[in-house]
Structures are given as structure tokens and as C-alpha cells.
Amino acid sequence: MALVIEALFSFGLLVGAVWAVSLWRSAAHDRAVAAEAQEQAEREAALESALATPGRRLHCMNCDHRFTGPLPESGCPNCHLATLIVPDDSRQTENHVVNGRSME
Numbered sequence: 001m002a003l004v005i006e007a008l009f010s011f012g013l014l015v016g017a018v019w020a021v022s023l024w025r026s027a028a029h030d031r032a033v034a035a036e037a038q039e040q041a042e043r044e045a046a047l048e049s050a051l052a053t054p055g056r057r058l059h060c061m062n063c064d065h066r067f068t069g070p071l072p073e074s075g076c077p078n079c080h081l082a083t084l085i086v087p088d089d090s091r092q093t094e095n096h097v098v099n100g101r102s103m104e
Contacts, residue, residue, distance in 0.1 A: 050087045059088035 050056060056069040060076035061084040067077055075082030 047087075051085060057088035058085050060085055 051058065051069060051071040053069050057066060058069050058071060059066050060079060060081065062081045063076060063079040065076055065078040066088055071082065071085055073082075074080050076085060
């Protein structure tokens with residue numbers, strides 16, 4: 001009888017340990033998801049700020065048109081699509097032409 005009680009106690013400890021580990025992993029996953037959501041919100045806010053900055057060069061990925069900011073409500077001046085507009089920071093040319101004007 002003592003062997004059965006000892007086996008049940010050991011099984012209970014094992015189940016409790018598995019439960020505690022799964023609870024810890026769930027909490028760690030929740031923290032990681034919350035941190036990723038916060039980082040995504042910060043990236044979106046930075047993009048919105050960049051698109052609203054006057055004089056900043058913007059690039060429409062749809063029609064490959066480059067223009068100066070801020071982004072109009074209608075979107076790209078050429079194709080009127082607002083979802084594929086990104087800051088044109090990847091261009092590192094000395095003499096870049098935007099809307100017919102040289103941007104130095």
C-alpha cells in the first residue's frame with residue numbers, strides 16, 4: 001500500500017511540475033506577443049510621422065513615383081494609392097530629381 005501512495009505522490013508531483021512549466025511558457029509567450037505588438041505600434045507611428053514630415057522625399061512602390069512630403073490625403077500624386085508609400089531613404093544620390101526639381 002505504501003508503494004501505491006508513493007507512486008501517486010510522485011505522479012502528482014510530476015503533473016504539478018508539467019503544469020507549472022506550461023503556465024510559465026504561456027506567460028513568457030504572452031509577454032513576447034505584447035512586446036512584439038508594442039514594437040509594431042512604434043514602427044507604425046514612426047512611419048506615419050515620416051509620411052507627414054514636410055519636405056521629406058517619399059516613394060510610391062506602386063508606380064515608382066518619387067515626390068516630396070507630406071503625403072496627401074488622396075495618396076500618391078501619380079496613381080492616388082496611399083498604402084504603398086514609403087520614405088525614400090534608400091536613395092543616396094547627390095542630385096535626385098523630384099517633381100521636376102533637383103533635390104540636393
